[in-house]
Amino acid sequence: MKKTPPRLAPVLESLPPKQIQLLERRLFLKHSLSLGALALLTGCDVTDADAVQKVLWAMSKWNDRAQALLFNPGKLAPTYPESRIAKPFPFNAYYGEDEVIEVDPGSYKLALSGLIRDKKPWTLAELYALPQVSQVTRHVCVEGWSAIGKWTGVPFRLFLERVGADLTAKYVGFTCADDYYTSIDMATALHPQTQLTFKFADRTLPAKYGFPMKLRMPTKLGFKNPKHIAEIFVTNQFPGGYWEDQGYNWFSGS
Amino acid sequence: MDPISVAAPPPTIHPLVVRICHWVNVVAIFIMVFSGWRIYDASPLFPFHFPPDLTLGGWLAGALQWHFAAMWLLVANGLVYVLYGIVSGHYRRSFFPLAWGAILHEFANVLHGRVSHRLGVYNPLQKAAYLAVIVLGVALVLSGLSIWKPVQLQELAALMGGYEGARRVHFFAMAGVVGFVVVHVVMVMLVPRTLAPMFTGHAPRGE
Ligand code: HEM
Numbered sequence: 001m002k003k004t005p006p007r008l009a010p011v012l013e014s015l016p017p018k019q020i021q022l023l024e025r026r027l028f029l030k031h032s033l034s035l036g037a038l039a040l041l042t043g044c045d046v047t048d049a050d051a052v053q054k055v056l057w058a059m060s061k062w063n064d065r066a067q068a069l070l071f072n073p074g075k076l077a078p079t080y081p082e083s084r085i086a087k088p089f090p091f092n093a094y095y096g097e098d099e100v101i102e103v104d105p106g107s108y109k110l111a112l113s114g115l116i117r118d119k120k121p122w123t124l125a126e127l128y129a130l131p132q133v134s135q136v137t138r139h140v141c142v143e144g145w146s147a148i149g150k151w152t153g154v155p156f157r158l159f160l161e162r163v164g165a166d167l168t169a170k171y172v173g174f175t176c177a178d179d180y181y182t183s184i185d186m187a188t189a190l191h192p193q194t195q196l197t198f199k200f201a202d203r204t205l206p207a208k209y210g211f212p213m214k215l216r217m218p219t220k221l222g223f224k225n226p227k228h229i230a231e232i233f234v235t236n237q238f239p240g241g242y243w244e245d246q247g248y249n250w251f252s253g254s
Numbered sequence: 255m256d257p258i259s260v261a262a263p264p265p266t267i268h269p270l271v272v273r274i275c276h277w278v279n280v281v282a283i284f285i286m287v288f289s290g291w292r293i294y295d296a297s298p299l300f301p302f303h304f305p306p307d308l309t310l311g312g313w314l315a316g317a318l319q320w321h322f323a324a325m326w327l328l329v330a331n332g333l334v335y336v337l338y339g340i341v342s343g344h345y346r347r348s349f350f351p352l353a354w355g356a357i358l359h360e361f362a363n364v365l366h367g368r369v370s371h372r373l374g375v376y377n378p379l380q381k382a383a384y385l386a387v388i389v390l391g392v393a394l395v396l397s398g399l400s401i402w403k404p405v406q407l408q409e410l411a412a413l414m415g416g417y418e419g420a421r422r423v424h425f426f427a428m429a430g431v432v433g434f435v436v437v438h439v440v441m442v443m444l445v446p447r448t449l450a451p452m453f454t455g456h457a458p459r460g461e
Contacts, residue, residue: 055323056316056319056320056323057319059319059322059323059326060319060322060323063322063323067403070403070406071406072406075405075406075408076405077405077408078405078408078416138404138417140404140417141297142296142314142318143296143297143314144293144294144296144297144299144421145297146417146418218405219405219406243315246315247315247316247319248314248315248318249318249319249322253403253405253406254403254404254405254406
């Protein structure tokens with residue numbers, strides 16, 4: 001669903017995520033200038049490679065701005081008939097499917113912080129009582145694959161208004177029960193199809209798709225859609241994200 | 255003494271704009287293709303993948319950074335080249351007239367190992383190939399935009415058969431461009447005296 005990691009060699013898949021991450025970082029620094037780049041940059045030393053990294057990060061920031069400009073707040077993602085829903089819907093995270101966390105619905109409370117007037121935590125019963133809508137949209141992964149699914153929940157805009165979030169702030173950030181974190185621009189948070197999701201395919205969101213709730217955005221790549229949300233905060237300070245801090249483009253709009 | 259006949263430089267066979275755009279494009283295509291192969295490998299469309307050592311970026315995020323940085327170079331440079339080619343009359347002069355018969359005839363010549371080439375004049379097969387690669391380039395950019403923004407540019411994506419269709423168009427346009435480049439570079443190696451004028455703009459004296 002979210003957090004589409006780069007494809008790894010089978011032998012790597014048995015390593016714990018943290019180790020894979022470190023390994024990938026090292027490989028990245030070493031090999032981001034593999035064969036192709038070497039031919040381009042013949043004779044460059046590591047410092048030059050750092051300079052290349054800087055240019056690439058700067059271009060990624062530039063692409064954030066370009067995508068924000070291109071983003072039309074009223075443009076709806078295409079919707080599909082339910083017959084096109086992918087079965088089974090792919091699982092994806094920065095860890096394996098057998099490591100999916102179980103959140104206890106009884107003790108669960110959604111925390112709110114930052115530029116929000118009413119920071120009272122929400123129980124699941126309170127959340128489920130909010131008005132809900134459904135969408136059948138295409139989930140597009142940064143890896144390239146896509147799958148159509150059906151999600152049901154409260155329009156995120158309605159929730160943000162209900163808790164008195166500062167809708168003029170720049171970012172909405174998410175921290176998750178599985179230690180994932182990410183953040184989005186306010187314009188996308190207010191998009192009519194951005195949804196605080198409680199159900200997948202008409203059934204309570206299963207653990208592997210993010211129980212008790214995820215944020216569903218058909219206008220962003222899969223890894224921008226946080227699962228197992230534990231806390232939502234509104235801020236003007238750039239919060240980054242788990243994959244974004246490692247080099248994936250932050251805006252990643254569709 | 256006629257000073258002009260002594261001082262006149264050899265005639266320009268490749269305009270400066272075309273030469274600059276050509277070599278900038280080589281860099282941009284190089285980055286786009288090798289980073290694109292790494293991106294393809296993250297979720298292959300077909301039952302094969304590109305050897306990781308032949309790719310650029312090190313991992314998916316790095317490849318995406320290269321790809322989405324170089325796309326600006328590719329598109330800006332491509333726009334300059336195409337606009338110049340149309341407005342200046344370069345395309346009209348260099349790529350036309352062009353007839354199917356001439357292309358087929360030239361193709362038969364090549365198959366028999368005869369490559370006709372006068373510096374400054376493209377043979378019919380070259381004209382057809384250059385026009386084709388320009389069309390492929392446009393298809394690559396439009397399908398790429400559809401994959402990048404399947405919601406914001408959904409009308410464009412719909413022309414490509416939606417997100418999944420656009421992925422396939424993008425792949426085959428890439429394959430076409432790579433095929434062109436391989437043949438193109440082989441042809442340059444077969445007729446190496448065409449190479450220097452693509453830098454200097456002039457045919458060597460006496461040609
Ligand atoms: C190392 C790689 C390359 C070399 C050595 C090379 C060399 C050349 C040479 C020598 C010419 C002039 C041919 C002649 O006068 O008959 C030419 C023209 C051309 N090349 Fe390349 N090329 C390379 C890569 C590419 C790539 C990657 C593309 C596009 C994808 C490309 C597209 C073209 C086009 C469209 C023309 C005609 C330009 C015009 O007159 O408007 N080339 N190339």
